[in-house]
Amino acid sequence: MLRNSKAFSGFSADNLEKAKEFYGSTLGLDVRDGSMGILELHLEGNNPLIIYPKPNHVPATYTVLNFPVENIVETVDALTTKGVTFLSYSGELQTDEKGICNADGKQPGPKIAWFEDPAGNILSVLEE
Numbered sequence: 001m002l003r004n005s006k007a008f009s010g011f012s013a014d015n016l017e018k019a020k021e022f023y024g025s026t027l028g029l030d031v032r033d034g035s036m037g038i039l040e041l042h043l044e045g046n047n048p049l050i051i052y053p054k055p056n057h058v059p060a061t062y063t064v065l066n067f068p069v070e071n072i073v074e075t076v077d078a079l080t081t082k083g084v085t086f087l088s089y090s091g092e093l094q095t096d097e098k099g100i101c102n103a104d105g106k107q108p109g110p111k112i113a114w115f116e117d118p119a120g121n122i123l124s125v126l127e128e
Helices: 016-026 072-079
Strands: 010-013 029-032 041-042 048-051 065-067 112-116 120-127
Touching: 010 016, 016 029, 016 048, 048 065, 065 072, 072 112, 072 120
Parallel strands: 010 048, 065 120
Antiparallel strands: 029 041, 041 048, 112 120
8 A cells, every 4th residue: 555655754853953054064965944844854865854843852762864874984083073973882782982883893783873963863874
């Protein structure tokens, strides 16, 4: 029934102006003003992802958006110079001094680093 639907995803933010600046200027994404007061992120090969305003926004406790990259160290370094702070984990998942998990290849899964947008939503970059 929904197989051919052009599905899209979205998440909330408490301040769309901050979100627009972060996603557009800091991350360098194509951000457009959508209808009904939302933002649209136009990502390669996908339908637009929407960010909608929510005054009582509570950040997701999981990763809402993943960005595959060719070189995670270069990407983390570039984003760090733009003011992005990467999250640090020391439990079951452990990150190195740059915030990269599995940088040494000893943990399962890809090399991945997490960071937050201005609304506290968790995003990641992961090496393909």
